[in-house]
Amino acid sequence: MNIHVQLIGLFKTGRFDQKTLDVPEGIRVDEVIATLGLPRQLFGIVLINDLHAEPASQLREGDRLVLMPIVDGG
Amino acid sequence: MKIHTSDPVAEPGAVAYHRCTVDLRSGEMVFADVPCRNLEDVLGGFGRSFQDLAKRQVTDAYSDENPLIVNTGLLTGSSVMTSLRTYFSGYSPLKASKKGLPAAMWSTGSGSFGAKLKWTGLDELVFENRSAQPVYVVIREGGNGPQVELKAATHLLGLSTHEKMMVLHKEYPEAHFASIGPAGEHWQTNRLGAVALSTENQLKSGEDKCRFAGRGGMGSLMGYKNILALVALSSDRLRPVSEAVKAVNLNVVRGGGSARIQPLHRGGGGGTWAAYDVLQAFHAVPYNNFRPAGNDLPRKLFRENVEPHYHIQSQACFRCGITCHNNISEKKADGGKGEFLAKFDYEPLNLLGTNIGIHDAGQAARLIQLGDNLGMDSISLGVTIAYVLAYNERHPATPLLNGATFGDYEKIRELVIQCGEGKLPEIGQGSMRLSESLGEPSYAYHVKGLELPAYQPETNPGYAWAIAGGHMSMGTYGLLTREGKSDVESWVKGITEDKLQIVGFDMIGLCKFFDIAKGIGTQMVVDCLKSEFGFEVSTEALCAAVRRGFLRGLALELRQGYTKAEYRLPAEVSENPNPHIRLPNITSPDFLDKLEKRVWEIFEPELAGILD
Numbered sequence: 001m002n003i004h005v006q007l008i009g010l011f012k013t014g015r016f017d018q019k020t021l022d023v024p025e026g027i028r029v030d031e032v033i034a035t036l037g038l039p040r041q042l043f044g045i046v047l048i049n050d051l052h053a054e055p056a057s058q059l060r061e062g063d064r065l066v067l068m069p070i071v072d073g074g
Numbered sequence: 075m076k077i078h079t080s081d082p083v084a085e086p087g088a089v090a091y092h093r094c095t096v097d098l099r100s101g102e103m104v105f106a107d108v109p110c111r112n113l114e115d116v117l118g119g120f121g122r123s124f125q126d127l128a129k130r131q132v133t134d135a136y137s138d139e140n141p142l143i144v145n146t147g148l149l150t151g152s153s154v155m156t157s158l159r160t161y162f163s164g165y166s167p168l169k170a171s172k173k174g175l176p177a178a179m180w181s182t183g184s185g186s187f188g189a190k191l192k193w194t195g196l197d198e199l200v201f202e203n204r205s206a207q208p209v210y211v212v213i214r215e216g217g218n219g220p221q222v223e224l225k226a227a228t229h230l231l232g233l234s235t236h237e238k239m240m241v242l243h244k245e246y247p248e249a250h251f252a253s254i255g256p257a258g259e260h261w262q263t264n265r266l267g268a269v270a271l272s273t274e275n276q277l278k279s280g281e282d283k284c285r286f287a288g289r290g291g292m293g294s295l296m297g298y299k300n301i302l303a304l305v306a307l308s309s310d311r312l313r314p315v316s317e318a319v320k321a322v323n324l325n326v327v328r329g330g331g332s333a334r335i336q337p338l339h340r341g342g343g344g345g346t347w348a349a350y351d352v353l354q355a356f357h358a359v360p361y362n363n364f365r366p367a368g369n370d371l372p373r374k375l376f377r378e379n380v381e382p383h384y385h386i387q388s389q390a391c392f393r394c395g396i397t398c399h400n401n402i403s404e405k406k407a408d409g410g411k412g413e414f415l416a417k418f419d420y421e422p423l424n425l426l427g428t429n430i431g432i433h434d435a436g437q438a439a440r441l442i443q444l445g446d447n448l449g450m451d452s453i454s455l456g457v458t459i460a461y462v463l464a465y466n467e468r469h470p471a472t473p474l475l476n477g478a479t480f481g482d483y484e485k486i487r488e489l490v491i492q493c494g495e496g497k498l499p500e501i502g503q504g505s506m507r508l509s510e511s512l513g514e515p516s517y518a519y520h521v522k523g524l525e526l527p528a529y530q531p532e533t534n535p536g537y538a539w540a541i542a543g544g545h546m547s548m549g550t551y552g553l554l555t556r557e558g559k560s561d562v563e564s565w566v567k568g569i570t571e572d573k574l575q576i577v578g579f580d581m582i583g584l585c586k587f588f589d590i591a592k593g594i595g596t597q598m599v600v601d602c603l604k605s606e607f608g609f610e611v612s613t614e615a616l617c618a619a620v621r622r623g624f625l626r627g628l629a630l631e632l633r634q635g636y637t638k639a640e641y642r643l644p645a646e647v648s649e650n651p652n653p654h655i656r657l658p659n660i661t662s663p664d665f666l667d668k669l670e671k672r673v674w675e676i677f678e679p680e681l682a683g684i685l686d
Contacts, residue, residue, distance in 0.1 A: 009351030010343060042343050043351065045556055050656065052558025069343050071352040072335065072554055072590055 001025055001061040003032075008068040011038055023059070032065065044070030046056035075116075075148070075197060075218060076107055080608050083615045086110040091118070093663035094222050097139075098299055099203035099329045103222050108344045113619040114581060114626075115487070118147040118197065120180035120542070121581035121623040126200075128179045128630055128685045135176040135291075136261065136298045142201040144191075144252075144304065148584020153193035153315040154602045155323040156394055156585035160188035160252065160271060160287065167265040167298070167632075168291035168454065168504050169523040173635030177522065178627065179290035180542055184391045184579055185271030190250040190306035195220040198328035201567035206230065207302035208259075210242065212249075214307040227302040234447035235270035235283035238303050249307040250277075250528025252287075255449020258297030260496020265504055266450045266458070267293025274392040281414040282443065283401065285391070288451030289543040290524065291504075292532040312393075318605035322598045327395035332587045335398045337388030345388070345400050346420040349528075350376055356555060357654045358530045360429040362466035362480045364644075366530065368654030374433040375423060384435055385411040386418075394482070396587050402439050404685035415439035416446065424528035430463055432478025441483075441490055448494025453543075458505040459489055461518050468514075475500060516645035522636060527551070529681075531643040532652060532661050535669055536569050538641040539677075540675050541577070541627030546586065549593075556611060560658035562668045569669075578620035622684065629681045642666070 006018045008062060023032065029046050033055065044055045047066040060064060092109040097103070114121030123143040126537050132140045143163040150157050166179035191199075196213045199222070210228040212222060230238045230253075238253040251272040258267030268288035276283040287293075315323070315611065336342025350372060353359045359372040359386070366372075372381060377400075381486035384655050385405045386582040397563045399419060404412030414544055416422075416439040426445060427438035445452050464479045465475035478485035493501040500508055505525055509518030519526045521537045531537055531552040536550030545551045550573045553559045559568065575593030579586045589596060595617035603609040647661045659665070 008355050013338075039341055042341075045558075058570050062578060066355065068352045069348060070357060071349045071552055072346065 003059050003062070004064045005032065006064070007036075008066065010042070010069055011067055014056060019024060027059050028055070029057050029059065029065065030061070033067065036067075042069045044068050051072045075567060077607055080610050082110070082116045082609055083113050083197070083611060086112050086116055088522055091115070091122070091199060092195060094196055094220065095197040095202060096222060096224070097202050098205040098209070098301070101224060103217055106218065107175045112622070113615060114623050116148060117160070117418050117581035117619060118145055118150075119161040119182070119581040120163055120577070120582065120627070121619065122143050122198070123180060123625050124623065124630060126162060127165065128626065130437070130635075132165040133175055135165045135295060138203045139352060140176070140295070140297050141183055141200065142299050142301070144201070145198035146188050146192045147274065147581055149602060150583030150604065151189035151311070152583070152602070153319050154584065154606070155326045156184075156186040156391075156396065156588045157583050158186065158188050158391055158394070159580075159583045159585060160185070160191065161580065162269050162287050162292040162296070164292060164295045166290040166292075167267075167294045168263065170506075171631070171635035172640060173521070173639070175634040177634050177636070179292070181269070181287035181289040181292045183269070183271045183285040183287035184252065184585055185273045185285035185654070186392055187250040187271045187313075187486065187581070188305070189254045189308055190308050193308035193311040194306055196222075201299050201301065204298065208300050208302050210303040210305060211301060212246070212307060215309065230302045231259065232283070233381065235284055235449045236276070236447055239270070239272045239276070239284070240280065242303060242305055243272075246305050246307055249305045251303055251305055253303040253449075254293040254301075254590075255447060255494065256297050256496065257502070258293035259302070259451045260502070261294040261297035262659045263496040263499040264450070264493065264502035265291045265294050266454045266493075266502060267295070267297055267450050268451045269293045269296060270446070270449060275389065279414075282447060283414070284446065286446065286451070288453065289353045289558045290548075291451070291454075293449050307565075311332060313606075316605045318601045320528045322602055323395065325598060326588055332396045332589075335396055335587050337397045338635070340397065342397075344377060344477070345398050345401055345418075347377055347418050347423065349420040350424070351544070353529075353555065356656045358533055358555065358657065360424055360528050362431055362458040363429065363517060364526070364530060365652060366654050371433050372428045375427050375438065376436060378674040382436040384408075384415070384439075387411065393587075398583075403433070418464060422452035422456070422526045425453055429456060429528065430460050430486060432483060432486065433481070434483070437483045441487065444487065444490050444494070448490070450494055453527055454504055455490065455501070456507065456526040457519050458501050459486060461509060462501060463488070464517055465512065465514065516649060519644050521638055521643060522631065526683070530655060531647050531653050532659070533657060535565060535643060535661055535666060536573060539569050539574075539673060541624060541631065542580070547577050547627075549573035549590070554660060556656055560660050562665065562672065565660070565669055566672045566676070569673050574624045575617060575620050577624050578616065581620065593617070607638040616686045625677065625680050625684050628677060629684050632681070633685065638670065641670065
């Protein structure tokens, strides 16, 4: 199935900004994170179709996935 | 500290802190070992100072009754990572209730002054009354304990925060310094004064790389006292790092708590600057006085768009393994480092950048540098200027001051300079007083008289209960954005339980990046207290002490005349909801009413008697 993935901030470095990925049916967010090699300790926010979700959330055909690093302090 | 117990919870009186009370009018000094009243006293910082402030009835921040309390935390100057904090407490010249009474306030910063002060043998300085002449204060270790001396400071008048330190550095090359700038000297017309703290890097390089205790106008209070600088002179007394502390320090550097703050080349997130990218994804980067427009302009200050044009260097505080900040310098033709400009943290960058319509990194850096050198809190300065620009946008025929508008760098720069020199009381009094004098308070972005940091209020109704600045005394600023919480009960729990724990760092002497998400009620802190002092303290006892300290702050606000109606976000947030912010609406009147009711139901019973 196809999902649309957008990476934010440093996650883009050496990867991509936005891309449609062909992934196995029923794939979870954390599996996408692992596939992309995103550093887990920096991982912060998951959005699926503009709603907050969890790394364990399952993806469906056509989902828009946004992966962001954590935000902290000032 | 004199410690005669391993159980400071059951026997706080067996721990005493060393205090010097200085009467600035007479020059008299009284040294005392003061037994602690409770664990908050033992921990220090605002946990102690707020108990002392609660004993005083202060109706005017600029009065003899208002002390300036300078203290450290229990772990300041220890071998624990980030233990560099100094605290400045008093009744705030800036933060005040609508009734007109000043609020108790503390402000804190890192740099090397705090450790040096601790190593003189003094835990706390209390400045009473006011000196007739400008002075600086030398605190030094002596054979029979710490010594304090007042010295004439006329030669420091008019110098920037950094310049004062460099002048004093020539006379006291082994010392570290706290100083105010021209803004604090002009306390009558500038309530935004910050206290600058010297760093190793600054004194060695000669570059203006201070740290700041900015919030609440503690630099203006110091200026009122006629104290231009503090000099802490002591030998280094850093103890060897124990195995227990070594393990904690490694955890701090490598663990989840601070890893995201580390520089990019170490696999970190690149400091707080990284918040720009994340918040922009929600169209929640403050823009033109906290009104994000759903456009791409905030991207101009993304690191990736600044790096090609400026030299960026990730640096840490002395002895700290968290390389949290990004120093921006001009870039030479060969790509090397040119003139140092400023430190880019998220708050000053946004509030003296995107939020006032400045999208050029060099211009933003120059404004940050100016504000720092003039000695003003970049948050309060930036937000009050943003209010002026918003007013001028709404009143083009009758603008304020020089008629500056969003993005007009030259005119904004003029406002910063004139304000820092005490020539613009309109801005120097802060956004609450200015907006009320103009009869247009709805778009003044403060809560309880203290300007908001660079997290949109639409994302953080918890600002209302912050006791000493929006994001650093109430850790709810990521509850919606980061955690996706948009129901009332999650916010009630956040405000009344988990997120208030952030203020524990402002007792114990550690920077929040030690473990910003969890606070000080952790095994890491328990291990450090055992290793450094032989204390047996549980995480539960630490959390309870932090909660009491927080509640004391809340009770002090109410005692100073705050009504519940003042625990509210700026009216514009609810009256004119921003359609561009891509997050659930948690600031509708209905949501806020429910939240307010539930939060007070929990807090109010605990406030009874807490100031006794």
